[in-house]
Amino acid sequence: MASPDPLGGVVSVDFENVLRSARRRLLKMHYESQVCHLGGNLSCLDALVTLQHRTLTKDDVFILSKGHSAGALYVALWSAGKLSEDDLKTFHQDGTRLAGHPASGWHPDIRFSTGSLGHGPGLAAGTALSRKLSGRSGRIFCLTSDGEWQEGSCWEALTFAAHRGLDNLCLLVDQNGLQGFGSTEEVASTADLEPRFRAFHAGVRTVDGHDPDALLAALDGSWEAPRIVVLRTVKGRFLPGLEGRMESHYLPLKADGYEAAVKACGEGL
């Protein structure tokens, strides 16, 4: 199955293998480190790997606003050859640079320290504004969670971006429907983000967040100011018995769960 790619390539069977490999590496990293937040890492990993391999150019900037998905970012960078196997082995260990939430200052693709939600959209808007004012090229991508849009600062940034005509800014929303202590609907009636985004004059695309073809298509063409891509995802994807469940946010993997998840990811490179 192949489809057009904004960079002129094709999404192929080979790329499915890249995704499988990344999923397995993320599982291994979290299993060995016994670190939580795996569910939200698995929900956005496919999108991050797709961005790293198929979308981002040297002029583009990616900002991970949902910093608790640092593991997915590290694995996506590893998958793209920007972090080493040895780097990943230090995840969450004493002396590591690979913190549970990204810490900046050592890697060009980790521009900002994030982890407190609601910061990425404003940072991204400022970066996009900088490119506009200076006439420099490059697109600014920022991945948020869905619960993160309960932070007022996100709406401040969206208002600013729309008013300033930042058509070089794309906000991606990992809509897995679950947050820290319940679903986004139960906690704050925020399952319906798209009409809210449209009311703020953003251009909105909603896609299956685990379908690279769909993501690439949603990023295609001239962007509105800004474009928002809502990624419909499954929290804890490939975790048998934990998919779409709160427990995937917190529980570290046990041996049998890890083996089952690796198997669920399928074979590949």
Add this chain to the structure above:
Amino acid sequence: MRDAFRDGMTALARGGVPFVFLTGDLGFGALEPLRDALGPRFINAGISEQNLVSVAAGLAADGTDAWAYSIAPFLYARALEQVRNDVCFHGLPVRLVGNGGGFSYGSMGPTHHALEDYGILTALKGMRAYVPAFNEDLAAVLAALTARRGPAYLRLGRGEAPKGVPMPDYAPWRRLVSGDGPTLAVVGPLAGTLWSASLNLPQNRRPRLWVCAELPLADTLPEAFLEDVESSGTLALVEEHVAQGGAGPALAAELLQRGRAPRIFRHFAVRGYPSGRVGSQAFHRRENGLDAPSVLAALGCLP
């Protein structure tokens, strides 16, 4: 002081210094010349201080120098996490400009007073606070801020310099009055009022009056100040800021560590709103014992 700030910034813009100026919907009737000089680089970011600071950080991280302007507490209190995480964690050259230092906003009420600003901000990584005392300081302070490659906070107050008195050139520490009385260090504009009140005191009661305009203060303490402290034996620090996190405890600790502590140390700082009532900046200074007669009387400087 806001007008002096505006004039200085406008001169920088017209001189070709590249920067973006963001305001949180403030500056009507004041900042228009700067707006006109900067054109699209003057951004009214609206009433959204968290975003204001994050955008400034995003600009700076991408190589565009940024200034972020608002009423002081809206920056250091409302947007503190953005200052901490987005600006200071990354050591970015974002200049936060807080108008209304101390009780400057007077009867506008406590929400507009900035009584903990430089204490909070200088606790953050790499942050340096500038508290110019006089309108004449602004040109030098703005030059320093422009040259600085890390986070900075500028606290704007009200120029209170006495008229007809030669103004010493800007420096982080300056001696304003030489007397034989106690050594008196003052942070920011309040120094002007104490300067006026000290001029006609007899020599034996006149304080050795110093003004401090940059924090943290430890790395700029001049030897002449330390000598004044030693020879007078009494040091008082006055600041329109709460004691916790203020310049007073920092100065005392620094002198102790250097083994040059005075025999007597007095700290005059903001206690709050003891009467529960609100008034002018002068009213609040009096209520907190920060007005010149109260300070000078407490130090035995008045005849």
